[in-house]
Amino acid sequence: MTFGRGRRRQQDDQDGPAQPRETGGAGSPRSSLAAATVWVPTRSPAHPGDREPLTADERRSVRLVQTFGTFGSLMLAFGSLGAGAAPVLNPVNTLPVLRLFARIPTVSLALAFIGMIMLIAGWLLLGRFARPSRKRIVGRRELHRTLLLWIAPLVVIPPIFTRDPYVYLGQSEVLTRGMDPYEVGPEALGNGDPLVVGVANIWRDTPAPYGPLFLRIGSWITGITGEHVSGGILLFRLLTLVGLGVIVWVLPRLADRFGVPPSTALWLGVANPLVLFHIVGGAHNDALGIGLMLLGLEVGLRRLPYRVRGDSPPPRAKGEIAFIVAGAAIITVAATIKLHAIVALGFFGVMIARRWYGSVKDLLRAAAGMLVICAVVMTAVTYGVGLDYGWVNGLSTPTKLWNWIAPTAEIGQLGGVLGVTLGLGNHTAGIISVLAILSYLAAGAITVKFLWDSLHWRYRPMIGLGVSVGAFMLLHVAMQPWWLLWAIIPLAASAGTSRFRVLATGMSVVLAVLIPPNGSPFDGRLYTLPQAYFAGGLVVLGALALLWWRAPAVLFARTDPDDLLRPPGPARRGRRRRAERSDATGTGGGTYRPTESAPEASGAATREDVPPSRP
Known part of the structure; x- marks a missing residue:
């Protein structure tokens, strides 16, 4: 059998005559087909379609939005020097000029809040050029450039919005010194230890809630940096950026597979303020867990065929089983960073079951395979890093808060x-x-x-x-704002309705401003927050006024119906709902479709939420 892009191909002579195959949902048999043609597109039938590039004026508007957000990122970086979760032994206090920020916390907080609002506003303005309903959409290269500009100032700052990186250092050092981090907390190092003084009191005597692989990587970091807190924080942030880079690489590929424009998925899932503030600024290990989880799904789906409900199962592709095993193994490795990734194995098993007939028997077979792979890989990683399953006891630690x-x-x-x-x-x-x-x-x-x-x-x-x-x-x-990225990022690659995007956008904006940059509730000086927020709000309004003066179209552009793929209406909303319920790409690979003629939509560019054609 040969594979082609949007064309019919005859079976090779050595394949012999076409064999009767079963079609119909859930394995219901159908009459034998005598046709010897197969339709095998090389991309998902739900592919969102290729979009036109932005016009010169639109590109100028995007560049202005990039600059606006970059200034916001710089303001947040400078404000973090006095309003962030700085280490107790703060090296900034020895630097001329920069040490002034630590002496003016209210001003620093105002600067940080200005940067937060500017980044949020820049993200919302950029989203207007990433809507999937547009014929012209911002390209991935421009989004990558935006991410680099907005992330760069946040790489070398102290942690913001949280003190968790200090917990990472303390618990990793416990393992480095030969103690069990799932039995004792960082206080076992001594409360005067430089790696302990920055840990919040509530977490000093608690066991680690993180997976064994993450703590082993952390022990390598503390083994390199020793008692140098700032160096350890920087290496943990670089580890976070590795996870974020995996997400940036994988997310567009999954979006292509599930019918969402890659630029839309990158805008919502990666340029999101929750990612900028908490993943990059807060150096949380969630980025590594989410990145490996998505990478496992992408690898596992690489050889699975694209399926439309009612298709007959195609023959097994070369290397299909190997990619399934590799994908499940990578997802299990993600669970040794944070256990939440283990949920992905269940839904990956559903994708495998739907690759066949989608029966309960198929699901049980897939579940058994996932269970075996998970048990083997989890045990190998746990004991391979020098720990045991005592790490399960630490999973209840977050409930203390x-x-x-x-x-x-x-x-x-x-x-x-x-x-x-x-x-x-x-x-x-x-x-x-x-x-x-x-x-x-x-x-x-x-x-x-x-x-x-x-x-x-x-x-x-x-x-x-x-x-x-x-x-x-x-x-x-103990729900934290950045925890919801475990939901937002996978949904950004698979949920095509505008209702979800509006909800996710609103939640991201609200959660992004709930926690002050230093990660504390400002007990005893609540007046500091309203003062700083009021001053910051005035400055942001002035910045938006300047942006409107330079480019009014950035803020108040009229929507031209000719720029949309199709006009909105009740019929469109109905198609959206049907697309959510009826998945056309539960797996990935190529569609096997015994047919006399190629359906028009298969392998072709389909619109945002229109369900692909069915046999």
Whole structure:
């Protein structure tokens, strides 16, 4: 059998006559076909289609938005010197000029807030040129340039919005010195140790909640930097950037596969303020976990055929099993960074089951394979880095923190206040414990539902993955803003509806401004926040006015109907909903389609949310 791009090909003579094959959903047999032609596109039938480049005026507008956001990134970088989560032994205090920022925290906070709002505004303005409904869309090269400009100033600053990198250093040093980080906390090093003084008190005596591979990598970092805190933070941030680079490489490829314009996926999933503030600025290890999870999916899908509901299963492709095993192994490695990635194995198994007939038997076969691969790789990595399965005990560590932005924790604390008011006593801890269990059960039920619905072609498995992981994150008592990136990034590559993009954009903007840059609630000096935010807001309004004066079209451009792929309307919304329910690309590779003639939509450029043709 030969593969071609958008053309019919005859079977090679050595293949012999065409054999009867079964078609129809869920394996229902159909009459034998005598045709000897196959239709095998080299890209997904749901491919979003190639778009035209931006005009000269649009490119100028994008460059102005890039510059606007770059100034914001610089302001955030300078503000972080006085308003960030600086180390206790801060090397900036010895540098002329730069040390002034630490002495004027309110001004530094205002500068940081100015930078935050400018980056958020720049991201929103850039999104106007990344909408999938446009005929002309910003290119990937321009988005890569934007990311470099916005990220570069944040690489060499102290941690912002969090003190977690100091926890990474302390727990990694525990392993470096031969102790078990899943039994003791950083305080085992001594509270006067330079790698401990920056750790928040709540985490000094707690075991590590991270996977064994991450802690082993961290021990290599502390082995290189020793007690040099700033050097250790920089290396952890570089490790984060490696994970982010993997996401930048993988996300457009998955978006192509699932019918979302790559530029749209990059804008929402990578240029997102949550990524800039918390992944880059906060140096969180989530980037490495998410990147490896997506890489595993991309590798595993590399040889699987594109499938439309009702297609008959094609013959097994060369190397298909090897790529499946490699993909599942990479996803398991991601789980040894952060365990959340393990959910992807379930939905990857659904994709494999749908590659055949999508029956329960196929699902059980795929699940058994995923389980074996996971067990072997997880055991090999855990014992290979010199640890054991005691790391599972540390998974409950984050529940020690009741985050005020977590819905579960807020409901529990309101219940505690109500109990005190009614004279029943303070039972906040008990209420939150019960709510935490109920939340885990609810998230598990959501995951099972989407696994089942994905198996029956009601949702794309990638959408099910994003929603399921997002449910676990959102319902956790210690939910943090950057945790939702585990949901936003996979959904950015697979959810094609504007409703999701609007919701994800709104959530990203709100969550991006909830936490101050130093990662603390400013206890005892709450007046600092409104003062800094008010001053910063005035400056940002002035900057936007200057941008409007230089290029009014950037802020108030009129939408020309000729620039859209098609005019909006009720029919379009209906097609969107059908596209979400009926996945055309649950797997990847090439479609085997016994037919006399090639369908027009197969392998061709399809529009944003229009379901591809079916046999």
